[in-house]
Amino acid sequence: MEKLKIGIFELTGCAGCALLILDCESQLVDIFSAADIEAFLMAKSDNSDGPVDIALIEGTVTTEEEKEELLAIRRRAGLVIAIGNCACEGGIQAALTASGNWSKEFRQVYKDLKPTNVRPIPSQPIDTFIKVDYYLPGCPIGQEQFLTTFTRLLAGHPPELYRFPVCMECKWRENECLLNKNIACLGPLTKAGCGAVCPSHNLPCVGCWGPAEEANRSAEFKLLLEKGFDPESLQRKMAIYSGTTIVDFFNSLKKERR
């Protein structure tokens, strides 16, 4: 059987997801022998720009140039998998674009400096521009989830990822619920898959696996207001890993206030 051709690509992000793949030390030889890794800038110097069966893409689209690069990858890829919170949701760099004040914020940071070699745009998850087949969440992605997803893809099966929130894994690990101890845990709003590492160490989930499909933001928001948290810091907390998906919720809050 011919080996599948894989490309691992990085747009704007911290490169943590790509690094995590490289960090699968004990499995790395297996990964490189199970498939032909055609492109993986972090791991090798001879990267092809030919067709691939599966493209794993990390990072957000933050410039016009990246947008073009992304469109080109889509054209030569069979399946496209968004990996990590940046590619899936827009990442931290998209957290505050919900305000709609991107140009103003850009000037706040860069003043009158004119970028010479890139044309910046508001950060967006990759599915703003291309069709994405599957999403592998996390900031960074989890090693175990990456490997089980990768092997399923190689075998021609769709990934089997959890669609429920972090609370399920949290209960499997028999943690007392932090919400009931008046700690603002975002577990109920966040996709499971990390093994509930934070609540298992008595730290509240900050949402890095991205929003769960059925995240009941308004109920949790009201619940935390009742517990005495202030709305602004809650909104900031909820925005960090929600990327562009938080816009509607913020708008509904604004409408309510009117």
Place this chain on the structure above:
Amino acid sequence: MRILKLKKLNLFSFLQSLSNGIELWAPVKKDSQTVFQFILPEEINKINLNFTRTLLPPKKLFIPPSFNMFQVTAKGYKEDYSWIKDRILFGLHPCDIHGLLTLDRIFTQNFPDSYYVQARQKTLILGLSCWPDEYCLCQSTHTDIIEEGFDLFFSELGDDYLVWIGSSRGDDLIRIKPEFFEESLGTKDIEKYIEWREKRAQAFKTKINFVFMPDLMELKYNDSVWERAGTACLACGSCSMVCPTCNCYNVRDEILLGDKPGRRVREWDSCTLLEYSLVAGGENFRSKKSSRLKLWYTHKLQAFGSKYGKPSCVGCGRCLVTCPVGINVKSISDSLEGKKVDAFWARFSIEVKP
């Protein structure tokens, strides 16, 4: 059933003498909570006798939250029972033993579940008496007393335990340290026990109208209570994870790289989750949280009845202390009865019209 007497100060030495060559699991403190945990003979003092309910019910020992069912290679598959050990499980309160008896009806009758059956057979159950707190509902659910389902049962009585022997395997345990046990109970002991039972019966502060519920669930099938609770439900699944009678699971297949065998993993599931009623083709029979909650409560308060004899709630109070938005058998049955309920979900649903 034979009843013996054991000096309280001999309990730990007795348990220690049992844990030779067999895993002893017992209640142990985890932060402010209590959990069932494997303990080594030298850690016997870690046992916490003074608890009302553990975070997870004892079902975690018979169907772990996540376990490997079998390894699979190109040649075939091999079941994995390696996690099933000979065990003594000490410290089960009556509600939790009732919970196991409910699971038995599901997992050992029509379609025996080989993992559950083996784990049950290999585990001795040592029950322990308890005193209710403000969340215990077992008196309402008629599960506050236990007459079967244990090998030994320890009832605390002053400086002693009265020890019920519930099986021949329980009797064998007594024979390991017969010198610890007194055969005959005095009239004083019997009087003291009767008095204790009466006092305990008076101590239940929280009640639900459990007997009325099957009817009321039927009559109020379209009541707004479901929509209102559904609007606030976080679909987090916690209620099912902590309920001693929730038993649903999901399986997923893991393929490993190289020539390592693949695995089929079995994990706890919950009908309160979005994907629970999702079928091939994308149809979801219960896409609304309100209809999922209705299903959950039908099992706890009603329909388990028609299929397996009685509703499955054993009154342990875990949903009361767990659900972050206050959806639980108490607040739901009270609202079905038309009572005013002080819970986040009830306040939330007034603010946000479902």
